[in-house]
Amino acid sequence: MTRKTRIRAALVTTTAVVTATAVSAGVSAAGPEKSSEPTRKQIAALFDGWNAALRTGDAETVADRYADDAVLLPTVSNRVRTDRAGIVDYFEHFLLNKPVGKKVRTIINVLDRDSALDTGVYAFTLTDPVTGAKRVVEARYTYEYEKRGGVWKIVNHHSSAMPEG
Numbered sequence: 423m424t425r426k427t428r429i430r431a432a433l434v435t436t437t438a439v440v441t442a443t444a445v446s447a448g449v450s451a452a453g454p455e456k457s458s459e460p461t462r463k464q465i466a467a468l469f470d471g472w473n474a475a476l477r478t479g480d481a482e483t484v485a486d487r488y489a490d491d492a493v494l495l496p497t498v499s500n501r502v503r504t505d506r507a508g509i510v511d512y513f514e515h516f517l518l519n520k521p522v523g524k525k526v527r528t529i530i531n532v533l534d535r536d537s538a539l540d541t542g543v544y545a546f547t548l549t550d551p552v553t554g555a556k557r558v559v560e561a562r563y564t565y566e567y568e569k570r571g572g573v574w575k576i577v578n579h580h581s582s583a584m585p586e587g
Contacts, residue, residue: 466525468565473522489575490506493577494512518551519548528540539564545558
C-alpha cells in the first residue's frame with residue numbers, strides 16, 4: 423500500500439467516524455440539526471391545555487402555564503399582571519366563576535421553532551358563584567408562546583371583552 427493510499431484510507435475512516443458521531447449527536451455536515459417548527463395544530467392544543475387547567479379550579483395550576491416573566495392583560499380586571507403572584511391573584515378570582523372557554527375563531531402564526539402567536543376570539547361561559555346564573559362573555563385574545571427549557575409557556579396573554587357585546 424502506497425503512502426498516498428494509506429492517507430486516503432485514513433481520511434475515509436476518519437470521515438466515517440466523524441459522520442457517525444455527528445449523526446448520533448444530532449449534527450449534520452451543515453451544523454447542528456434544528457428541531458422542526460411546531461405545527462399550527464400543536465400550538466392550538468396549548469389553549470386546550472390552558473382551558474383544562476382552568477377546569478381544575480386551581481389558580482396555581484393555571485399560573486404554571488405562564489412563564490415567570492409573563493404579562494397578563496386579563497379580561498375581567500383592570501390590573502396588568504406582570505408576575506406569578508399577580509397572575510395567581512387574578513385566577514383565584516376568575517376561577518370562582520367556573521369559566522369554560524371555547525375558541526370561536528383562531529389565527530395561529532408560528533414564528534420559529536420556539537415561538538408562536540395564537541390570536542382570535544373566544545367565548546367563556548361563566549357561572550355566578552352566588553346565584554348560579556350563567557352568562558357568556560365573548561373576548562378577543564392573543565397568546566404569545568415561547569418554548570423555554572423544552573416546555574411551551576405563555577409569555578404574553580391579552581384578553582379583552584368584545585366592545586359590541
